[in-house]
Amino acid sequence: MAKTSPAEFINQVRAEARKIVWPTSRETVQTTIMVIIMMTILSLFFFGVDTVFNAIVSWLTSLAR
Template sequence: MAKTSPAEFINQVRAEARKIVWPTGRETLQTTIMVLIMTTILALFFLGVDTVFNAIVSWLTSLAR
């Protein structure tokens, strides 16, 4: 593997940084809203699953008494 000088490395980093395409404000807002919606849906789903498992475990432990 060829070694690069620090100056060449900096130039390569700058060249790669110029290729970055930043999202617009609207795209960022849309993505944020979608993440919040999906997080809420998943939280409700796992709340339901946890409630069902809690009921099953409570029922099983009541049988052991």
């Protein structure tokens, strides 16, 4: 692998940094809203699954008494 000089490395970093496409503020807001919605849906789902498993385990442990 060929070694690059520090100046060439800086030039390569600048060239790559120019390729970055930043999201608009509207895209950022939309993405944030979608993340909050998905987080809420998943938290409710896992709360439900946890509640069902808790009920099953409680029922099974009551049988052992």
